[in-house]
Amino acid sequence: MDTEKHVLKDFYVNMGPQHPSTHGVLRIVLKVDGEKVMSSETVLGYAHRGVEKMAESKTYIQMMPVMDRFDYVSSMLFEWAYVGCMEKALGITPPERAEYIRVIMAELNRIASHLLWAGAFLLDLGAFTPFLWLFDARERIMDMFEEVTGQRMTNNYFKIGGVADDLTPEFFKMLDEFLNMIRKRMADTETLIESIIFLERVKDIGFISKEDVINYSLTGPVARGSGVNYDLRKNEPYSIYTRFDFEIPLGEKGDCYDRYKVRMREVIQSVRIIEQAVSAIPEGPFAEKAPKIVKLPEGEYYFAVETSRGLLGVYLVSDGSANPYRFKLRDPAFSNLSILDTMLPGNKISDVVAILGSIDVVIPEIDR
């Protein structure tokens, strides 16, 4: 009998665009042999909105709310990069208090983003309890954001020259409660999770070497998981980050477990920064006077911040009019995702979920 005919060759599996573990409309075409991935191709563009072109027809202020809508889980960090770029162009320095408020908000947002990531990542791997625990903690951050910024996500809180409104006494009360519970919650989660069942699934898969980190220009926890010590808050400190005492957690091997661990430890470091900022925050105005109609002087401006996913740079070219001449983002998730296709071959299909999850991508940021 001719068995040749019955052999399946080049079997393709479409993961996404509607797959629960891609957390957004990302499509990965996997060429599989049995359960093993032979090669993969990432297909982008399902959420493409042409934002960079759109920016050219919007005023500088009108772009502010749009900044929230790239990486909606750490929106204030995106606002910071954009506002910082404009402040650099206009030569405005925000007052002390505003800088402290920004740091507190940004670190809270980083924690919120990591909590969401950890919850979803563990859920993808089949652990439901930590998802609820971590989301409870994140919910408290969202409540604090609502109290101060008026919105739970897409906050539109950073303004040129400062922030939109002052912190309230109620906020400090909530923050206190949160800081009291978060360390225990993280420790509990790690005790619950780091059983052999979890470790077997994330250890020794999805390696990224130090060379690849540099070749693919990966940043954020993905790079630090491979032991590359690069964090903008330390390497090129912006705002007032030099005043705080915190560490940059690093991984050793660069596997999924290291990246998971780096993020979990970063949460604690962010908590430390917040604690220091709250005890040192000065009284004073929360915003500098800024022009109502923003026109940047002619020229090119660049400002970068460290978001929860890595280096985010905003590049603005101004021709002196009320709209940007060119608006360009260098966003972390896009670069980080680019390594996926080289990581997947050789792994099992079930590991694809863990590897993709460990990179932590947010689709609207990639498909902008």
Next chain:
Amino acid sequence: MNASYFNKVNIGIKTVIKGLALSISYLFKKPVTLQYPHEKKRIAQRYRGSIRLKRNEEGALKCIACGSCEKICPAGAIKMVTVTPEGSKKKQLSEFYVDLGLCIYCGLCVDTCPVDAIEHSIVYEVAERKKDGLILRLDNLGEKNV
């Protein structure tokens, strides 16, 4: 099936028991889930809900129909019709539309208003059966904005 396999199973069972004990301790904590339509969340005073126009003490709209909010709205959610009555130089508002289906609740219109005539209410339940119901007009700007 070798010894290390059973060893791993053994460790697995032990950690599961340890985890279970931890999760059971959470059973006795206060629930954090809200039974939404029956229980409602506390809404912050600064919450950016649906848009409404402010009135002064006499009950007249504070809006001077300058059009700044219409111009700055990034979503194009605000449309207004103005009239200039005869013998007067000032423009007056004859109709004001806010399309909540377009509004992204960014707060730019509130920030930009020179006379503080527009504000966010804390109303967040704006679901409607028809798309038309999402458009607020002068006569129902108060209705949805308790």
